[in-house]
Amino acid sequence: MNAELITFIILAMIAVAAALGMLFSRSAIYSALFLVLNFGTVAVFYIILNAPFIAMAQVSVYAGAIMVLFLFVIMLLGTDLLPPSTALPWQRPLAIFLAVILFAESSYLLFIRKAATGDVPQPVQTFGSPQAVGQALFTSYLLPFEITSVLLLIAMVGAIVLTIREKGK
Amino acid sequence: MVPVTDYVALSAILFTIGALGVLIRRNPLIIFMSIELMLNAANLAMVAFTRVYIVLEGQIFVFFVMTVAAAEVAVGLALIVTIFRTKHSINIDNMNNLKG
Numbered sequence: 602m603n604a605e606l607i608t609f610i611i612l613a614m615i616a617v618a619a620a621l622g623m624l625f626s627r628s629a630i631y632s633a634l635f636l637v638l639n640f641g642t643v644a645v646f647y648i649i650l651n652a653p654f655i656a657m658a659q660v661s662v663y664a665g666a667i668m669v670l671f672l673f674v675i676m677l678l679g680t681d682l683l684p685p686s687t688a689l690p691w692q693r694p695l696a697i698f699l700a701v702i703l704f705a706e707s708s709y710l711l712f713i714r715k716a717a718t719g720d721v722p723q724p725v726q727t728f729g730s731p732q733a734v735g736q737a738l739f740t741s742y743l744l745p746f747e748i749t750s751v752l753l754l755i756a757m758v759g760a761i762v763l764t765i766r767e768k769g770k
Numbered sequence: 771m772v773p774v775t776d777y778v779a780l781s782a783i784l785f786t787i788g789a790l791g792v793l794i795r796r797n798p799l800i801i802f803m804s805i806e807l808m809l810n811a812a813n814l815a816m817v818a819f820t821r822v823y824i825v826l827e828g829q830i831f832v833f834f835v836m837t838v839a840a841a842e843v844a845v846g847l848a849l850i851v852t853i854f855r856t857k858h859s860i861n862i863d864n865m866n867n868l869k870g
Contacts, residue, residue: 609772613780620787620807629799636803639784643814646777650821655813655829662836667806667843674847675799678854696793700786707782711775721771724824734833737826749837756841760848 608649616642629675633668640664652729777818784811798850798862802843809839 619642622635640663647656727733738746784807791804813832820828854860 606772609776613776616780617783617787620784623800623803623807624787624791624795629797632800632803636807639807640810643810646814647817649772650777650817652817652820652829652832655817655832658833658836659813662840663806663810667840670843670847671799671803674851678851678860693794696790699793700790703789704782704786707785708779711778711782721774721822722824724821728824729820729826729829733826734829737830738833742830745834749834752841753837756844760844763845763848763852 605649612642612645616646630672633671633675636671637664637668640668651724654729654731654734657731771821774818774822778815781811781815781818784808784814796862798853798860798865801862802846802850806839806843809835 616639619635619639623632623639626632626635640659644656644659644664647653647659788804788806788808788811791807792801795801795804813835816828816832816835820826820832850860853865857864
């Protein structure tokens with residue numbers, strides 16, 4: 602067992618434990634904080650996988666912006682703890698059954714294929730660096746990049762329109 | 771490098787936990803977080819394959835997925851705030867009619 606595999610196993614255990622913590626916490630704030638931990642471990646995976654730019658984007662966009670927005674809304678609404686629902690009591694066993702089926706299917710698909718094992722060639726030093734990603738974004742992927750900015754503008758306008766209060770109401 | 775199978779297996783586990791969260795939780799905020807978890811699991815698999823085949827396109831695609839996730843969260847949370855204002859509850863069982 603080499604050091605990389607041990608690192609992978611420890612990080613994977615943290616990621617799965619954080620995801621399960623997110624799922625089973627009663628309080629929504631604890632769920633959000635567990636999800637931040639999960640995003641942090643995934644960012645470390647990105648660094649191991651030679652994707653430093655994506656790792657930084659993960660930390661700043663997901664763990665930073667998105668989760669702050671979540672925490673803000675949780676605290677704004679003040680509906681941290683919901684009473685346990687009594688409607689549809691058969692839903693939880695059915696959901697667990699369906700999740701088991703989903704996991705069995707995906708792992709079956711995973712293990713019937715021969716994986717690319719062992720010696721993966723080492724990429725060049727600048728692979729995945731902000732410079733390389735920026736070069737690709739502003740040359741080959743310029744049009745999708747511009748469409749992305751329009752998408753963000755639409756999301757911003759949509760959020761404002763949805764939450765604005767009309768006068769006199 | 772750790773075999774890509776391990777990364778994809780981890781991605782499958784995280785995706786399943788996310789799907790389970792969408793199905794069993796009653797709080798729409800946590801359902802949203804589970805959707806984020808699923809997007810993240812897909813991103814992890816994509817970056818792992820990017821590393822194996824040494825093509826940058828996977829990372830570019832992950833970047834776009836992150837942008838779409840950010841836009842989705844902004845609009846979705848605005849919707850939740852608006853629903854809370856009209857119904858004074860965010861229990862997803864109460865969200866069963868289109869007209870507030």
